[in-house]
Amino acid sequence: MRALDLTMALVLGGLFATGVLLMLQRSLTRVLLGFILLGHGTNLLLLTTGGADPLPQAMALTAIVITFGVTTFLLALAYRSWRLSGHDEVRDDVEDRRIGTVRERADDEPALGVEEDAG
Amino acid sequence: MRVLVSLPVLLPLLAAGCSLVLARHTTAQRLLTVVVLTAVLADAVALLVAVHRDGPARVAVGGWPPPLGIALAADLLSALLLTVGVLVALAVLLFAIGQGTSERSGETAVPFHPAYLMLVGGVGLAFLTGDLFNLFVAFEVMLASSYVLITLNAGEARVRAGMTYTMTSLTSSLLFLTAVALVYAATGTVALDELGRRTAGLDEGVRAALGAFLLCVFAIKAAVVPLHFWLPDGYPTAPAPITAVFAALLTKVGVYAMIRTQAELFPREDTWWLVAGAAMLTMLVGILGAIAQDDINRLLSFTLVSHIGFMLFGLSLFDVAGFTGTILYIVHHIVVQAGLFLVTGLVVARTGTAKLHLMEPADGGPERGTPPVITALFLLPALSMAGIPPFSGFIAKFALLRAAAAHGGVAAYAVAATALLTSLLTLYALLRVWRALSAPAPGPPASPVLTVGATAGMVLVGLALAAGAGPLAELSERAATDLLAR
Numbered sequence: 001m002r003a004l005d006l007t008m009a010l011v012l013g014g015l016f017a018t019g020v021l022l023m024l025q026r027s028l029t030r031v032l033l034g035f036i037l038l039g040h041g042t043n044l045l046l047l048t049t050g051g052a053d054p055l056p057q058a059m060a061l062t063a064i065v066i067t068f069g070v071t072t073f074l075l076a077l078a079y080r081s082w083r084l085s086g087h088d089e090v091r092d093d094v095e096d097r098r099i100g101t102v103r104e105r106a107d108d109e110p111a112l113g114v115e116e117d118a119g
Numbered sequence: 120m121r122v123l124v125s126l127p128v129l130l131p132l133l134a135a136g137c138s139l140v141l142a143r144h145t146t147a148q149r150l151l152t153v154v155v156l157t158a159v160l161a162d163a164v165a166l167l168v169a170v171h172r173d174g175p176a177r178v179a180v181g182g183w184p185p186p187l188g189i190a191l192a193a194d195l196l197s198a199l200l201l202t203v204g205v206l207v208a209l210a211v212l213l214f215a216i217g218q219g220t221s222e223r224s225g226e227t228a229v230p231f232h233p234a235y236l237m238l239v240g241g242v243g244l245a246f247l248t249g250d251l252f253n254l255f256v257a258f259e260v261m262l263a264s265s266y267v268l269i270t271l272n273a274g275e276a277r278v279r280a281g282m283t284y285t286m287t288s289l290t291s292s293l294l295f296l297t298a299v300a301l302v303y304a305a306t307g308t309v310a311l312d313e314l315g316r317r318t319a320g321l322d323e324g325v326r327a328a329l330g331a332f333l334l335c336v337f338a339i340k341a342a343v344v345p346l347h348f349w350l351p352d353g354y355p356t357a358p359a360p361i362t363a364v365f366a367a368l369l370t371k372v373g374v375y376a377m378i379r380t381q382a383e384l385f386p387r388e389d390t391w392w393l394v395a396g397a398a399m400l401t402m403l404v405g406i407l408g409a410i411a412q413d414d415i416n417r418l419l420s421f422t423l424v425s426h427i428g429f430m431l432f433g434l435s436l437f438d439v440a441g442f443t444g445t446i447l448y449i450v451h452h453i454v455v456q457a458g459l460f461l462v463t464g465l466v467v468a469r470t471g472t473a474k475l476h477l478m479e480p481a482d483g484g485p486e487r488g489t490p491p492v493i494t495a496l497f498l499l500p501a502l503s504m505a506g507i508p509p510f511s512g513f514i515a516k517f518a519l520l521r522a523a524a525a526h527g528g529v530a531a532y533a534v535a536a537t538a539l540l541t542s543l544l545t546l547y548a549l550l551r552v553w554r555a556l557s558a559p560a561p562g563p564p565a566s567p568v569l570t571v572g573a574t575a576g577m578v579l580v581g582l583a584l585a586a587g588a589g590p591l592a593e594l595s596e597r598a599a600t601d602l603l604a605r
Contacts, residue, residue, distance in 0.1 A: 077282060
């Protein structure tokens with residue numbers, strides 16, 4: 001096993017951290033950028049672990065091609081989402097919205113109580 | 120042997136290219152996909168017979184020996200799962216053709232057939248690969264086609280669900296790649312059989328960390344609680360046959376990768392508390408989620424999550440009997456879960472809704488039940504899923520419970536008790552659906568022959584599993600013994 005030098009470790013850590021942070025955002029464009037950074041981080045990790053060994057380089061090449069293809073697909077999907085809904089924000093999931101409506105109804109009509117069926 | 124091992128990967132991938140060229144000729148495209156999948160099924164059966172007779176087979180692709188080349192390897196476990204997987208894929212394809220999922224949008228060409236063939240090729244590669252990095256590639260091939268299938272004719276709901284699904288899968292894929300990089304850094308190889316020898320010499324801490332990393336990656340793909348949130352949100356929005364094939368195959372490939380890597384790379388002697396805990400949590404959270412649902416597709420998706428727990432149950436025992444139970448359960452679940460989703464497809468085509476409260480007979484409201492044929496087609500796999508004898512679910516659950524009793528210990532008994540409770544709750548959740556379906560149906564039945572035929576075929580295969588339980592159990596036991604012996 002090769003020792004990892006400090007610069008590389010910092011760069012890798014930075015890429016992973018920024019990637020994860022961006023992926024947690026609501027906007028699809030940022031999520032996409034986060035995915036790209038995370039992909040770069042992983043490929044760089046593959047290269048640094050291998051050193052002059054050609055096998056990890058071949059793996060990184062394969063991974064770069066896959067990441068490239070998937071990025072194109074995600075861009076198309078984000079564009080589709082923008083065309084359909086006019087924005088590229090990720091909405092709450094179905095269950096969250098259902099629970100949200102139950103709470104709103106409970107707030108409006110306190111007499112009925114919170115146990116009302118979500119329907 | 121070389122041909123037998125490589126055809127399940129090569130044929131669908133080549134056919135996917137041809138299918139893309141044939142985009143304007145619907146009939147030719149359909150015929151090609153059906154013929155190719157039938158050929159792959161025949162090949163998988165021949166492979167299963169050959170492996171059963173001669174033992175595991177390895178093929179160095181292109182004549183390049185490992186470590187530079189990539190090996191395809193077939194043993195009993197992979198051949199068995201490949202056979203069942205392709206069989207289900209073929210049945211779902213016939214359903215999709217009957218329902219017209221492949222060409223609903225009119226003007227624009229829908230890449231259903233090429234994507235479906237790529238999906239089958241990816242699943243085949245995942246089962247047959249003998250190389251950790253190639254397993255990553257197989258997952259990518261399979262998932263990339265699933266991204267296309269889940270966003271076919273995408274409306275707003277489907278794009279939203281597709282985005283969640285895609286991002287979750289991609290995150291787990293990147294984590295998988297990171298794990299591959301770390302495994303290579305620690306051992307200097309990615310060939311699974313060589314890795315099995317080298318991980319034994321690793322430092323205890325490094326070994327445990329790598330094992331947990333890979334477990335976590337496949338737990339996301341297999342939708343193990345608490346990493347399951349993407350599944351019930353993503354699957355139900357897709358068209359019925361696509362949901363069926365995803366539910367039947369994709370999560371099971373995750374479970375397969377999990378048991379393959381853990382058994383070969385990180386074997387252990389004792390009960391695995393972490394997995395036992397995850398199994399209990401998965402069963403309970405999944406089935407309680409299912410009970411709370413009103414939409415049949417969402418209900419079945421939660422049931423799917425819940426029953427992944429049964430597969431973890433066998434893994435947590437980590438002995439031959441436990442693995443036998445897990446393999447039996449995977450085979451049973453692939454068939455039965457696909458059957459249930461296909462019946463739901465029939466129900467939606469018939470009544471126009473998957474919401475239970477709309478089907479319940481209301482005073483003066485329209486009658487929204489289904490004809491007896493569909494009701495019966497739902498009831499049989501539902502009873503099997505809940506583990507009622509003499510169906511296949513009972514046999515798989517019995518194998519697991521017997522393994523737990525033979526294994527002994529607090530963890531084994533606790534998981535066994537949870538499994539029994541979950542089976543009971545599964546029966547409740549599915550019979551609730553069945554009651555809604557058996558409401559009086561308006562008019563004569565008018566379902567297309569092909570969709571009903573494909574669904575009935577799937578249900579019959581489920582019954583056949585129960586009829587052939589003896590040989591199947593023996594096969595699973597040998598597969599488990601081979602897996603742990605290495």
